[in-house]
Amino acid sequence: MLPNLTHPRGYVGLLALLALIVVPFAFQSSFVYHLAVEVCVFGALATAWNIVGGFAGQLSLGHAVFYGIGGYVATLLVAQFGISPWIGMFAGAAVSAVAAIIIAYPTLRLRGPFFALATIAFLEVCRLLTIHEESWTGGSSGQNVPLNIGLKWMIMREKWAYMLVAFGFLVFTLWISWLIRRSRFGFYLIAVREREDAARAVGVNAVAVKIAAAIVSAMLTSLIGSFHAMYLTFIDPSSAFSLDLSIQVAMFALIGGLGSVAGPIAGTVLVLPAAELARGWLSAFGNGTHGFVYGVVLVLVVLFIPRGLVGHLGAAVVRIIDRLPGARREAPAVADIALKAVPVERGTPILVAEHLHKRFGGLVATDDVSLTLHAGEILGVIGPNGAGKTTVFNQLSGFIHPDTGAVKVRLADGSWALPHRPDEFARHGVGRTFQIAQPFAGLSVLENIMLGAFMHTASREQAEAVAREVAVLTDLTALLDVEARSLTVGGMKRLEVARALATRPTVLLLDEVMAGLNPADIARAIEMVRRIRDAGVAVLMIEHMMQATMALSDRIIVINAGRMLRDGTPSDVVNDPQVIEAYLGTGYRDAQAA
Structure with a gap:
């Protein structure tokens, strides 16, 4: 499923993305091309992290472990067996998926910081193992990527070629994130993040969806790590399995807006170029300046826009976009399937x-x-x-x-x-x-009811149609586009009933x-x-x-x-x-x- 590019939200988003590659071509500078590659790589990493950290609300502070696994597997397969990184990156993704299951299966059954602590521990274990196995990983000295020039080996002479490949990885990661956010799976992740008990009450297996989010996020992170290792042509344990990298990626998502599709890339575009430019202009005098820039921006965001750029400004931007031609959408017809349970004889x-x-x-x-x-x-x-x-x-x-x-x-x-x-x-x-009413506060009334309807529907459109019928039954039709947190007590009580009724x-x-x-x-x-x-x-x-x-x-x-x-x-x-x-x-x- 692809976004509707004829709708203003679709083509405005596409134009904003295309600016990432159009601007570097206008400058024709190796540094600008490098900066564009880094923005695409870190934007993709932040988007992948956002699936588990933003959508599912599970803090992963050692997420670079999957980046390192992807980079090392692809590099070693090229160096030892002559296998193209286009194949090796999928092997790395498979290994990362197994690692994600090992971390997530026991820890995501519990509530609390256990998943975050486990990712940090696993990150350190992988770093030490890589250093210890010096005979085939290169140990703490690292491993050079064989310089086989050509697209097959993901090694190019020109920076702009790397930029196009990095842009492709970013678009793919954003597409996966967009698909998840609009799907039943994405709704379930947000429900688990906001109110796990309420999510379980509408049929969500909370543990299963959190583990699935961790696996998808790990695999995407691994794919990007494989490409980045080829781009840098060198990989070592301290940079591949870096706690700093994990925190940096999470910070980009936080600054841009957790749980949104555009937030991670917005945070990356805002912060990364400023930090890299400061480091380049100040040279040795500014060693560590990028960390200072990150810290200043993070403090400002936490103090003044705690929901991030997209969380704070996104609604206003969407309202402006929706005034453009072609933005108006007709509401789907009301379904007639919401309460069609199998009839049971009265008194049974x-x-x-x-x-x-x-x-x-x-x-x-x-x-x-x-x-x-x-x-x-x-x-x-x-x-x-x-x-x-x-x-x-x-x-x-x-x-x-x-x-x-x-x-x-x-x-x-x-x-x-x-x-x-x-x-x-x-x-x-x-x-x-x-x-005590437990609405999913960040979602609209319509989306809250859809969470119940997803149990017996095959698509988002069917769930929305069922939700509109249930809204008629519970006197919520006029409030469907209102955020659940804005309802009165009576409205929240009726919303609870509507969400339960949508499960049929x-x-x-x-x-x-x-x-x-x-x-x-x-x-x-x-x-x-x-x-x-x-x-x-x-x-x-x-x-x-x-x-x-x-x-x-x-x-x-x-x-x-x-x-x-x-x-x-x-x-x-x-x-x-x-x-x-x-x-x-x-x-x-x-x-x-x-």
Whole structure:
């Protein structure tokens, strides 16, 4: 898939890229050609790093290990076996992919700085191994690249030829980054970066997508490292496996704007030429000046534009571009597939929890809780604070594993599944919201809902069409282009519901969806829940708004001290003496009587 070059965003971006090669040809200077090569190389490296560091939010401070692997594998294959670097660079990419799996598989299952620390450790190990294996790597003295002139060997006499090849690597890396950002995979990476639990609730296997991002980033970095070694015609451990290089590449992405396609190249174009020019003009007197330039720019960005150049200025630039001829796009037609789950006869059990027990140390949070949700039903769960409702709720969606007991979900063919992880529950038809709304703040309302729709759609266009239908159901159509962070509390609550509905669930778990809302939003939420039930989705809701719970629920379960206290119709529950004593109080009974 290629960008639409007839749209202003496409051709303006292409023109900006072409300036990187047009300007050097205008100067006809070896230094300017060299500077253009370095901009293309480091822009590509920053773009590759951004896939794991920006899109996925996993800090890789030893990312130069993949650059070094690519450079050394390509160089050694040329020197030892006479294999063209155009072939050797793919061998290096394969080795880098294996290295990425070794680093990422154990560390990205954990939250915290473990991945960053592992990349630094692996970088140092590779540097020491390269120094130690002097017989074939050249040790600390490094390795010269055989000077076989010709495109086959990636060794050219003219700087402009290198510049064209480097530009090709940059365009390829940007294209891969653009494809990822627009794809389901890219949306999942951003979701994991912003709110991993919310991502898991819409069916994202967080560990798998983070590992995949690390592999793609490592392979691209390795390819670029192979070319750069041929360009420099020399490689040594201290420069190939350099912590400084890793930090420099990450800094370019940070200055330009993490998580954006254009950010890494924008940061490189801003900083690298200024640093190289300062180093060239000041010569020996300015030794280390490039580091000073990097530091000054980084401090200014952190203080005044913490979201980077693209994050701070990108929206304004896009608005200007979108005023150009040909920018207007028609919204896709609304789909009619969002809630087409396989019909289940009303009253059929579709979610069953059996004898759930959960203990946290000496605290018994769930004590032999069993419940059944039927198709076409709204089941309310009430109880005092600390009664164990949220623990039960999290067990019903896979976020907490019961010590004993099981949760079963009815599948379309009538069989029962026993999911364990949140993403498995989501794929088996259990959608959920969170007590404290967890929108993906950096994405628009439309993109938030699309994250849920991707589970059952084959393309971005289908996901967008489903999202627009769900927006109608949840009163969000007018807000589709608004950033999620700008919504009111009521809007965020409805967005949580919409995102869950876009997964096409048969069961929707609502966790205090009316908490903190004003009366108008509560009335809107009540109507929304009824529309959802009428669309064929069974609803289980935890709610402290008793009037709403009584008005909506077909059946109510009362939990107290981790145990089931009552299960019955609203009228039976509200008049039960035990329920009144434990939760409602005599004031509620008197108000109902009045």
